[in-house]
Amino acid sequence: MEVADKSTFKWDSKIPTGPLTEKWKTHKNNVKLVNPSNKRKFNIIVVGTGLAGAAAAASLGELGYNVKAFCIQDSARRAHSIAAQGGINAAKNYQNDGDSIWRLFYDTIKGGDYRSREANVYRLAEVSNNIIDQCVAQGVPFAREYGGTLDNRSFGGAQVSRTFYARGQTGQQLLLGAYSALMKTVHSGKVEVRTREEMLDLVTVDGTAKGIISRNLVTGKIERHAADAVLLCTGGYGNVFYLSTNAKNSNVTAAWRCYRKGALFGNPSFTQIHPTCIPVSGEYQSKLTLMSESLRNDGRVWVPKAKGDKRPPNQIPEEERDYYLERIYPSFGNLVPRDVASRNAKNVCDEGRGVGESGLAVYLDFADAIQRDGLKAIQDRYGNLFEMYQKITDENPYEVPMRIYPAVHYTMGGLWVDYNLMTTVPGLFALGEANFSDHGANRLGASALMQGLADGYFVIPYTIGNYLVEVTPGEIDTDHEAFVEAEQKITAELEQLLNIKGSKTILDFHRKLGKIMWDKVGMSRDEEGLKEAIAEISALRKEYWTDVFVPGQQATYNKYLEYAMRVADFLELGELMARDALERPESCGGHFREESKTPEGEAKRDDENYTHVSAWEFTGVDSAPVHHREDLVFENVKLTQRSYK
Amino acid sequence: MSTQDNISVNLKVWRQDGPNDKGRFEDYSLKDVNTHMSFLEMLDVLNENLMKEKKTPIEFDHDCREGICGSCNLVINGIAHGPEARTAACQLHMRHFKDGETITIEPWRATAFPVIKDLVVDRNAFDRIMSAGGYVTVATGNAPDANALPISKVHADSAMDYAICIGCGACVASCPNSSAALFTGAKIAQLSKLPQGEPERKQRVKSMVEQMEKEGFGDCSNFGECEAVCPVGISISAIATMRTEYVKAMFS
Numbered sequence A: 001m002e003v004a005d006k007s008t009f010k011w012d013s014k015i016p017t018g019p020l021t022e023k024w025k026t027h028k029n030n031v032k033l034v035n036p037s038n039k040r041k042f043n044i045i046v047v048g049t050g051l052a053g054a055a056a057a058a059s060l061g062e063l064g065y066n067v068k069a070f071c072i073q074d075s076a077r078r079a080h081s082i083a084a085q086g087g088i089n090a091a092k093n094y095q096n097d098g099d100s101i102w103r104l105f106y107d108t109i110k111g112g113d114y115r116s117r118e119a120n121v122y123r124l125a126e127v128s129n130n131i132i133d134q135c136v137a138q139g140v141p142f143a144r145e146y147g148g149t150l151d152n153r154s155f156g157g158a159q160v161s162r163t164f165y166a167r168g169q170t171g172q173q174l175l176l177g178a179y180s181a182l183m184k185t186v187h188s189g190k191v192e193v194r195t196r197e198e199m200l201d202l203v204t205v206d207g208t209a210k211g212i213i214s215r216n217l218v219t220g221k222i223e224r225h226a227a228d229a230v231l232l233c234t235g236g237y238g239n240v241f242y243l244s245t246n247a248k249n250s251n252v253t254a255a256w257r258c259y260r261k262g263a264l265f266g267n268p269s270f271t272q273i274h275p276t277c278i279p280v281s282g283e284y285q286s287k288l289t290l291m292s293e294s295l296r297n298d299g300r301v302w303v304p305k306a307k308g309d310k311r312p313p314n315q316i317p318e319e320e321r322d323y324y325l326e327r328i329y330p331s332f333g334n335l336v337p338r339d340v341a342s343r344n345a346k347n348v349c350d351e352g353r354g355v356g357e358s359g360l361a362v363y364l365d366f367a368d369a370i371q372r373d374g375l376k377a378i379q380d381r382y383g384n385l386f387e388m389y390q391k392i393t394d395e396n397p398y399e400v401p402m403r404i405y406p407a408v409h410y411t412m413g414g415l416w417v418d419y420n421l422m423t424t425v426p427g428l429f430a431l432g433e434a435n436f437s438d439h440g441a442n443r444l445g446a447s448a449l450m451q452g453l454a455d456g457y458f459v460i461p462y463t464i465g466n467y468l469v470e471v472t473p474g475e476i477d478t479d480h481e482a483f484v485e486a487e488q489k490i491t492a493e494l495e496q497l498l499n500i501k502g503s504k505t506i507l508d509f510h511r512k513l514g515k516i517m518w519d520k521v522g523m524s525r526d527e528e529g530l531k532e533a534i535a536e537i538s539a540l541r542k543e544y545w546t547d548v549f550v551p552g553q554q555a556t557y558n559k560y561l562e563y564a565m566r567v568a569d570f571l572e573l574g575e576l577m578a579r580d581a582l583e584r585p586e587s588c589g590g591h592f593r594e595e596s597k598t599p600e601g602e603a604k605r606d607d608e609n610y611t612h613v614s615a616w617e618f619t620g621v622d623s624a625p626v627h628h629r630e631d632l633v634f635e636n637v638k639l640t641q642r643s644y645k
Numbered sequence B: 001m002s003t004q005d006n007i008s009v010n011l012k013v014w015r016q017d018g019p020n021d022k023g024r025f026e027d028y029s030l031k032d033v034n035t036h037m038s039f040l041e042m043l044d045v046l047n048e049n050l051m052k053e054k055k056t057p058i059e060f061d062h063d064c065r066e067g068i069c070g071s072c073n074l075v076i077n078g079i080a081h082g083p084e085a086r087t088a089a090c091q092l093h094m095r096h097f098k099d100g101e102t103i104t105i106e107p108w109r110a111t112a113f114p115v116i117k118d119l120v121v122d123r124n125a126f127d128r129i130m131s132a133g134g135y136v137t138v139a140t141g142n143a144p145d146a147n148a149l150p151i152s153k154v155h156a157d158s159a160m161d162y163a164i165c166i167g168c169g170a171c172v173a174s175c176p177n178s179s180a181a182l183f184t185g186a187k188i189a190q191l192s193k194l195p196q197g198e199p200e201r202k203q204r205v206k207s208m209v210e211q212m213e214k215e216g217f218g219d220c221s222n223f224g225e226c227e228a229v230c231p232v233g234i235s236i237s238a239i240a241t242m243r244t245e246y247v248k249a250m251f252s
């Protein structure tokens, strides 16, 4: 491991030695085990009850640890994972179409544009099969064939059918499975779930995680919770862009507070922008809705050839339409990967050929598919999606082409973790979308659900023991000065926000931040824009702390106070994302730098100089963070330039 | 349904400072409501206006705004989730209201769902019902191969029809008896369709039904209101299944 700068920071990715296919097996054999009778002496805090958190809390509870799980919503079952539609990947090869652990590994590492660790991704592919077994045993009603075996579909341009699904509600069914396992451990007394309770700080003693400070969202009470290890499973931070497909409560606060306490932040600028979302309809818009990627299997994407052509779509004759994906990428056509599809939509809209009132949309047209396969077939395939589209837009997609536009969807970046999922703060682990680990610069469809459950069910139960054997359980209690101090700091911060009583609402600031992020740290980035973004965000943050209006009081239910804290942290994160994007002048995956493209305008990697993970160290809110790099070593795959022509 | 782009609405909103406050309706009027707005976006705009006047905004629960998380819970003009069938409040759009219309907004009302503030209620009782038996006991790592046990498509599909419950509680809010039978029945019915649910079948229905009663939910008298308001269309047959399962469990 190379550390590029002169800082004395110590870190190690702890990748086991040996051949790729043996690493995880060997590691499992070598990790130290906690004596069963000792497990009950350890207290573990799990923050978040999405797929990663619910799976981890349930599994650790079953093993005998004392677990306290926290979530923002009024029930663990409402975590944002519930909204995932499409499916979950696994290398079962039930379809006998040549899939294997190796192929899933290879597709994932290539899809991530070679910016993730071989060892982690291989392990992910390896445990993917156990996940499906586990979920089926829990009673998850995956789609089945008439013969009673499990059905699969091909997703996101994969060449094999490896995606398991439960209608358009796969995330819901997987989360309810994990939630049911969690509720069982609640029943047996091993896990306590604290709903409507938000972590606002990490408590460290001598640099080691020893607990958290939380706010009871019903009473406003600030609480201290001690533990021997803290697992952060708090999801992604796409809402830094204000508009995204994430649920409204998704945020960065917990991860950000850990970053401030010494956890490095990995690849913060790696963001996935999903090509098929319902476009923004007005200033009041509060979130964006994803239309499943599967629609591109049958829908054709187009815009008018002429700029500013405002005719209704059915009055634009065939020869005046530009099916630009089919034109530019004749072999992949409408099925190019997410980042490529998104960027091209932006390009045609930037040229002035976008459709709809705002000009920020492209058509996704099913007319040909309906003619070819019949209305019934299209209804069977996409009926629920068409219905959802019509509910929102009041337009009938069977008759008028859908209008779609890219939207922020997923964050590949997150807290840096080693192979054991431990951050650079000993005792603090990060799982699921909250860590940076498996997707490199671009995530493939149906692999976030896989990663969340892999981390929670099958990785952390092994790797946490390795840490805990070195720890004396219950060493620190909540009377420790570190808890007193952290609690006072949070209380003061909340008071400060409430006392500003400025002239602008929190939303005013969040929208402004979102616009800067979208324009300058979004689908395409360049040096000038990124530098502007850094300055603008920093100025906006100062304005926030002098002119925001936060209503109500601390000691009550107060949704806008929660929101105020989250936006305060987004205003710091946004700047770090811009710095990270600036630090990487190459294009890779979802990170597109205008300065680094091929003559045809496609993303161009710079493997010689940038085959690394960027990990950032906090030095103060208004001082520049320190950049560290973890060099990525590829021993098993050959780096190739992605091409979809 | 409105065909105009902008409408004005009058709102009668339930405001309650805390669990012990009596609560009251307050009136607001909102102009220039774009009919493409969702109902919750309309409330966002109202809250922005209130905050610009330094007033306390209205509290309401929401998260996904896609009709899947089950957070949103508004009784709109007397109907849980409002006038559109099979639509959660967050998926309801303002085009379904008339210019000048008065809209009443209330929280779920049920003894088992005490009000926390304004339109926000405590639904933890649902978690406790699940915790009593809404699961299959299978320790992590202890599962056979997923295809080891074939399940007919008909049974899997039927289990899915019940599994899609979003746990919002509209069924309770709409029931004259505040019964949680549809919610509880949906989980029992799902697991009764699957071989994985078999070993704990009897214990599950007993424990869940007992817990439901303990939480203060009323009995089901077959009004059917629950099915009518359910945003995902869970069939009332779930309740019949629960009853049959219960009887079987008690007398065998």
Ligand SMILES: Cc1cc2nc3c(=O)[nH]c(=O)nc-3n(C[C@H](O)[C@H](O)[C@H](O)COP(=O)(O)OP(=O)(O)OC[C@H]3O[C@@H](n4cnc5c(N)ncnc54)[C@H](O)[C@@H]3O)c2cc1C
Pocket: A047, A048, A049, A050, A051, A052, A053, A070, A071, A072, A073, A076, A078, A079, A080, A081, A082, A083, A084, A085, A086, A087, A088, A170, A171, A197, A198, A199, A200, A233, A234, A235, A236, A245, A246, A247, A250, A251, A253, A254, A290, A409, A410, A431, A432, A433, A434, A445, A446, A447, A448, A449, A450, A452
């Ligand atoms: C619309 C949509 C569709 C998707 N479809 C797919 C798909 O088909 N396939 C796929 O693989 N992936 C999909 N994804 C991505 C995937 O759903 C997510 O990446 C994944 O579910 C994240 O799971 P998680 O457990 O890491 O976090 P989450 O599910 O986001 O859970 C976060 C948890 O942390 C809690 N939390 C957060 N902050 C705090 C705090 N400060 N204190 C206490 N608790 C806190 C929350 O309450 C919640 O319980 C989709 C995403 C979206 C937005």
Ligand code: FES
Pocket: B061, B062, B063, B064, B065, B066, B067, B068, B069, B070, B071, B072, B088, B089, B090, B091, B166
């Ligand atoms: S906000 Fe999630 S269902 Fe309405």
